[in-house]
Every structure is written in structure tokens, then in C-alpha cells.
Amino acid sequence: MGDLLTFTDRGIYCEAGDFYIDPWRPVDRALVTHGHADHAHDGMARYLATDIAAPVMRHRLGDISLDTVRYGETRRIGDVTVSFHPAGHVPGSAQIRVEHRGEVWVASGDYKTIDDGLSTPFEPVKCNAFITESTFGLPVFKWTPQAELAADLNAWWAANAAEGRFSLIGAYALGKAQRILTLADTSIGPILTHGAVENTNAVLRAQGIALPDTTRVTPDTDLKAHAGALVVATPSGLGGPWSRRFNLPGKPASTAFASGWMALRGVRRRRAADRGFIMSDHADWPGLNAAIRETGASRVFVTHGYTSVFRRWLESEGYDAHVVSTEYSGESVDAEDEGGHEGEAA
Amino acid sequence: MKRFAELFRAVDQTTRTTRKVAAMADYFREAPDADKLWTVALFSGRRPRRTITATVLREWAAERAGIPLWLFEESYPIVGDLAETISLVLPPAEAEEDRPLSHWIGEIRRLSKQDEAARKAGILAAWDALGPTERLLFTKLLTGSFRVGVSQKLMTRALSQATGIDEPELTHRLMGAWTPDTVSWQGLVHAPDPSADLSRPYPFYLAYQLDDPEDLGDPAEWMAERKWDGIRGQLILRGGDHHLWSRGEELMTDRFPELGRLKDFLPMGTVIDGEVLAWGEDQPLSFNALQKRIGRKTVPKKLLAEAPAIIMGYDLLEQDGEDIRALPFAERRARLDALGADLPPEAPFRLSPLVPVESFDQLAEERARSRELMAEGLMLKRADSPYLSGRKKGDWWKWKVDPLTIDAVMVYAQAGSGRRANMFTDFTFAVRDGNALVPFTKAYSGLTDAEFRKITAWVRKNTLERYGPVRHVKPEHVFEIGFEGIQPSPRHKSGVSLRFPRMLRWRHDKPLDEINTLGDLKDMLAAYGGDAPA
Numbered sequence: 001m002g003d004l005l006t007f008t009d010r011g012i013y014c015e016a017g018d019f020y021i022d023p024w025r026p027v028d029r030a031l032v033t034h035g036h037a038d039h040a041h042d043g044m045a046r047y048l049a050t051d052i053a054a055p056v057m058r059h060r061l062g063d064i065s066l067d068t069v070r071y072g073e074t075r076r077i078g079d080v081t082v083s084f085h086p087a088g089h090v091p092g093s094a095q096i097r098v099e100h101r102g103e104v105w106v107a108s109g110d111y112k113t114i115d116d117g118l119s120t121p122f123e124p125v126k127c128n129a130f131i132t133e134s135t136f137g138l139p140v141f142k143w144t145p146q147a148e149l150a151a152d153l154n155a156w157w158a159a160n161a162a163e164g165r166f167s168l169i170g171a172y173a174l175g176k177a178q179r180i181l182t183l184a185d186t187s188i189g190p191i192l193t194h195g196a197v198e199n200t201n202a203v204l205r206a207q208g209i210a211l212p213d214t215t216r217v218t219p220d221t222d223l224k225a226h227a228g229a230l231v232v233a234t235p236s237g238l239g240g241p242w243s244r245r246f247n248l249p250g251k252p253a254s255t256a257f258a259s260g261w262m263a264l265r266g267v268r269r270r271r272a273a274d275r276g277f278i279m280s281d282h283a284d285w286p287g288l289n290a291a292i293r294e295t296g297a298s299r300v301f302v303t304h305g306y307t308s309v310f311r312r313w314l315e316s317e318g319y320d321a322h323v324v325s326t327e328y329s330g331e332s333v334d335a336e337d338e339g340g341h342e343g344e345a346a
Numbered sequence: 347m348k349r350f351a352e353l354f355r356a357v358d359q360t361t362r363t364t365r366k367v368a369a370m371a372d373y374f375r376e377a378p379d380a381d382k383l384w385t386v387a388l389f390s391g392r393r394p395r396r397t398i399t400a401t402v403l404r405e406w407a408a409e410r411a412g413i414p415l416w417l418f419e420e421s422y423p424i425v426g427d428l429a430e431t432i433s434l435v436l437p438p439a440e441a442e443e444d445r446p447l448s449h450w451i452g453e454i455r456r457l458s459k460q461d462e463a464a465r466k467a468g469i470l471a472a473w474d475a476l477g478p479t480e481r482l483l484f485t486k487l488l489t490g491s492f493r494v495g496v497s498q499k500l501m502t503r504a505l506s507q508a509t510g511i512d513e514p515e516l517t518h519r520l521m522g523a524w525t526p527d528t529v530s531w532q533g534l535v536h537a538p539d540p541s542a543d544l545s546r547p548y549p550f551y552l553a554y555q556l557d558d559p560e561d562l563g564d565p566a567e568w569m570a571e572r573k574w575d576g577i578r579g580q581l582i583l584r585g586g587d588h589h590l591w592s593r594g595e596e597l598m599t600d601r602f603p604e605l606g607r608l609k610d611f612l613p614m615g616t617v618i619d620g621e622v623l624a625w626g627e628d629q630p631l632s633f634n635a636l637q638k639r640i641g642r643k644t645v646p647k648k649l650l651a652e653a654p655a656i657i658m659g660y661d662l663l664e665q666d667g668e669d670i671r672a673l674p675f676a677e678r679r680a681r682l683d684a685l686g687a688d689l690p691p692e693a694p695f696r697l698s699p700l701v702p703v704e705s706f707d708q709l710a711e712e713r714a715r716s717r718e719l720m721a722e723g724l725m726l727k728r729a730d731s732p733y734l735s736g737r738k739k740g741d742w743w744k745w746k747v748d749p750l751t752i753d754a755v756m757v758y759a760q761a762g763s764g765r766r767a768n769m770f771t772d773f774t775f776a777v778r779d780g781n782a783l784v785p786f787t788k789a790y791s792g793l794t795d796a797e798f799r800k801i802t803a804w805v806r807k808n809t810l811e812r813y814g815p816v817r818h819v820k821p822e823h824v825f826e827i828g829f830e831g832i833q834p835s836p837r838h839k840s841g842v843s844l845r846f847p848r849m850l851r852w853r854h855d856k857p858l859d860e861i862n863t864l865g866d867l868k869d870m871l872a873a874y875g876g877d878a879p880a
Binding site for chain 1: 360365411417426431435764765766768769
């Protein structure tokens, strides 16, 4: 008998249940880990995702045939039992557990192991085979603790606000942007948002996720009245002409990016922002290693990121590790500029 | 070290010069003198030499981090910087302490004199005592790779703000052969003793590139001369010795020993701004001839005979021990002419001939003759201009000839390092030779960041083969390559090497079959490649 999950040119396939996980070409039945564009593609006849991920998927993919499950709830599909478990990546993101005759595989999509205060925290799931990303699968990536990150972010914002400058930060519209909102100390000043961020905020608020008050930037926004505000934009919004309006006479805005790549000085300098906050919704090196260890899996499949290096490392640690080819993004640091890298569509 | 790390972070983090300058000025007001002295030294490229090999450092770092060495080596090109890779893989410091910069530099020097076991213990202890940025800086000092994104000009501006000393004066005080061991903060910045360093040069006056001479106003106010293609240098005759400085503030005296003969022909207390050239009968040899001498600390006799050096005088900065930079250029130049007029031909000195200025059209014709005279173009100097310090707009302009160009196709790509890590920025280009493609040059610069990102994404998808870090790519993208000169080269398959090649344009409009040929390159070599015009 073949493997329970196989890797095809359409996505991760389960023959025993006849469904795909995060497929990138049209299929009949798609189980989707989360709503980022490289995992949730359009064109599937039927979708299954968590109830928390569903509103964003509907917002992005339009009128789709979408069935939902709660975390931990089991479903029988064909000959297999499936369940979704928190991946900690963005709100509603899931690892998908597939069980067939006592054998368990877990496809983790994208995940991070630290609690971001927004997403349901990552839960390790015991399995025989684990499918993992490795976006930051090198020992140079170790994230700043969340509390320190909040302190750095707020110190930067407060210093700019005291000078009457805007603080412009670029982050992905789903996940990272809201994480910044929850870290921000709203006593410093008001928060403005780029339209793409505010649209996602609206979806998340409507499903009951608490976010601080934000104001969408429109051509009519009285910027002088908001001087000193924190402005949360998409990376492309930050880089483009949209952001120029925040340069007040004699007081150009201070700019920052929030990304795991900001751990690298070369990337920070290349981005030419005033600050780079090391913030990622992917697991860092210790996180990846801890997550894999806790699954108890002996077989590991590496889907995207520094796959070949990470596989070799896992093998040296005693795992039966393989690289599999997928269309999930993550190899390129600069694809971020096109909004691809950390999983965000434009 | 925390205060120094804070300064480094502040200047590293922002792209705004006003913020960089403000951060440095604050530092120069607050830090202890010993640290300030080292900071000025480090920020002006006076970094201590590497005393510990990088190989053992990576081994110790990998061992301390609990990772295999191969994994460290795989991480290094992603980070693009050895010291940074080390500081990132190490576990967090457990015994953090805050000692001054000068302490850690002293520690590095102390360890460099010890045996390997003591060095290792000392370095592991240091890594464990330093926070992330401090650790990066310490390791950069260890590996001799400390660099900072601040020009000396900005640092001097900040120091001027902090001390109230005039900027050009400070620029002059900071020049020369000092190190933190030979001078105190007080002696360097506040109360310099002119006799303490007789080799100290004046700051070079640098010109901007001229676009259109019609912007210069009345031609009668201008003087012109050739822009020679050698090494800009400052020759100092003081106290019985001679010293030769490059524009990059490097002492080159020993590389051009024949210039010492000028002590027999020119009086002490003379400082000349000029161009060091390899000299033929009555005109310069190609830059290629001079280049053979640049890399050498000492010069074999054969090379001295093949490529004898002279200095071509542009300007006189000091006469009879007196700084005359404030005099008008016409006056300084007249004095230089008087000094150099009657020298015998064996004196390794020539006066850079003035090109008469009648009109800018006539100058344009003179400029067009540059290549046949082995010059790079013209220099235009306002007759009444003082000798300023640094690159200043207005009084001096360089009017270079247009570069030579060739259309070529990219065949290999390699990732850069540092700011360019993870991006393909180093390319090899080929011309056509019948049905074959012959690689002939590399080029790294000339594209925007956006273009580099675009080509990087393309390279990832169009790699045919990998040779270590080098990727052989599909020959598809055509670039216009600009360069300043062409030389025969037996080391290159194409038989030529180019001087200062760079990408002028990405020729999206140009198909592969319309690129230049090896024959075109050889024609250029015949036209421009000789040591004398054909």
C-alpha cells in the first residue's frame, strides 16, 4: 500500500479519502489550512476549512462552496478520519490530521509555535508522518520574544509621535497587521490603516475577534489631525506612492517593516526602512525543531523554505526526512515585495 | 560597548543622513575619550588587523551553538556576513556585562598574542558577555571586517557639531597616518601638533561630473586641463622626506620609490596634487601598465624599468611650508608652473598642460581627442577657485568622455553579499562568436534594486546548471555594458579584460541574435587597447 498522503502536481493528495490539502490547481475537494493565497486557491468545487478561517476565505475567494469544522472536530471522508488543529499561524489556521487504519499523518501548512495573542496557539499533534514548512529553517533565525517586540514597537512609535511624525509600518494584511494592532499601545495615539488591512480587520471583527479601534485612510482623511499616528500598511502600500502623504513638511514619516527576514541585517539595509522589526508568523529554528520533535513522527516531509538544508539537518537528527515539491511560497526573501513570500496575495 | 552598539544601530537603522549625523554628534558629546578615538578610527577605515583566522571562529561558533559545521556553512551565504552569522547562531548571552569599546579592542589585542586554547576561552567568554549587536560588532572587529554605512564626511560633520570645530579644519586634522596608539583624543581633535605628523596630507578636492558645459556661464572664467587616467595622488615633501598619499587616504610612498628623486628637484615644504602615471617617452602608458604596480608593496627592478612612474602636477597646495589652498587656482597653478618649468627630463614630474579655453564648443572638440591622448576627459576649474576639501559642486568639474559600450548577454549569475545577500547581483556576460557565446566580463553595478529583484526572480526560474554559488542561466537577457578601457588578457578566454565594466542599461528591446560579437571586441581592442595609439 502506498503512503496515506502523496505529493502531486495539484497539491497534497489523500487517495483513501479522495481529497487534496491546499491544492494549487482545481480539484473536486480541497481541505484548506488557512486563507493565505498560496494555500487557498480559487477554482475548487468544494472546500473544507475551520470556522475561524472561513470568513477570510469567503472574503478573498468570493462565493465558494465552503464547509467548516471546529478545531478538534472529526470528519469521516471516504475511508479516513480528518480533523483540524491549531497551527498558530493566523486566526483560524490549522494543521490537518488524517487518520487511516491507525496511521496518522499531519499536514501543517504554515505554523508558528509562539502565542501571538491573536491566533489560537499551536498545538502539537502526535503522528507517524509530519509535513512541515521550513521558511526559516536555518539556525540563524530566532525570534524576538513577543513582549520585547511590543516594547520595541511602542518605543519607536512613541518617539515618532513625540516629534509629531507618522510611524509607517508594512506588514501583511492578514495576520501580521492584526498582530501589530494587538501589540500597539493605543495610549500613544490613533491608528490608521491601509484599505487592504482595514478590509481584513472588518472581516475579523465581524467574526468576533477583538481589535483596537482603527481608521481607514481615505483621500478625505485629515492627516494633520492624526499626526503622530501609527499607520499600518501592506508592504507594497508602504513602498508605493500611497505612503508619501504621511511625510509632513519637515517631518518625514518614520518607516518600518515587520518580517522574519528583518533578522538579517543585509535585508534590513536593502529595504531601506528606518526600522526592521523581527516578526514572523512562521516558526523560527527552535520552533520548527520543537514542533517536529513533539509530533513524535519518524517521517518528515519538507514542503517549502530552506528545504534541502533542513532535510539534511533532520536526517542528521535521525528522521526519515524528504523534500517534496510544492507551490507554497517562501523560498525568496524578495518575493515579499510582490506580496508572495509570507503567503499574502496583493 | 552598549553605547557604541546603540550608535551603530542608530546609524545602521536609518537611511536619513540627518538622523545619522545627530546620533553621531550625541555620541561624540557623551562617550569617553578613548572610545571616541576608536570610533573615529573605525569610522574612517582604520580598523585593527585580523589576528584570528575566520576558520577557527566558525568552528568555535558552530560548536558553541551545537550545530554541525556544514549547517553553519549553509547559513553563511544566506546571511551574507560571517560575523553576523556567528552572532546569530550563538545562544543568547548568559553573563552580559557592559564594558567600553576600548576594553574589547584591548581584549582582542591581548588574545591575539595568546595560544589557541586561551584565545578560544577568551572569545567564547566574550560572546557570552555581549548582547546581540555588541556581539556582532566584537566579532566584526575580530575578523577585521568592521564597516559602517557612514561616510567620513558625515562623521566629520557630526564631530564638528559636537566640538564646534570648523568642518574643513577637522577633515584636515583627521587625515594622515595616525592610529589610536599614536595620538590622544585631545591631540587629534582639539590641539593638533603640526610637527607630530609631517606626512599628513590635505583633504583632496573632488569634482562632480559635468553634464552640460553651457551651465558654466562665461568660458573666460574657466581653465581646463586633461583628466589623466592614473592614480590621483598627493605628493608631500617635508622635513627631508617624501610621502605619497592616494585619494583614498592610503600611503603609497613605497609603491612608487622613484618619486623619492623629487627631493633632488623640488624644495622641502612643497605639497603637490597630481596624478601618478606610468610614463612612456612623451605620454602616459595605459592604465594597465600602472595597474601592475598598484597591488605591490615593493617593486621589482624589471617593473620599475617597464612602467616608470611620474607625477603629473595639477595643483600646488603648500609652498615653503605654507598652506596656500585659499589662493585662487590661477595663482597656485602659476606657482606650480614656476616650480616645474625648468626641471630636467629625468625628474619624475610633469606639468599637466593647460588646454586653452576659447569656447565650450572648442573644449568639446578637445574632449573628443581624450582617448588618443590616453586621457579620460577634461577637468574644468574656475580660475579664481580656492582648493576646497571633499566633493563640492560649483568650481571644479570633470567632463569625462562617454564610456565604450557593448551589448552582451548574461550567462552566469551569482548572489552578492551583505546588503545584496540572497539577491543575484554579480553577472557574467558573453558576446557571440559564430554560434558560440564567449564570456568576457563580469559586472555588478548599474541596475536599480527593483531591476536586481526582477532578474533575481528570473534567475531562480531559469537556472540551467549550478556550480557551487554560480548559476549558469539561459542566455536571454541582453545588457548594454559600459567600460572605460580594454586590454589584451591571456587569462581570459575572450582574450580581453575591461576596465570598470558596469551595466548601463537592461536592453529589453534587444534580441539575443543582435548582441555584439567577439570580432567587435577585438576591433575595440585594436582601436583602444594599445599602450600607444595605433
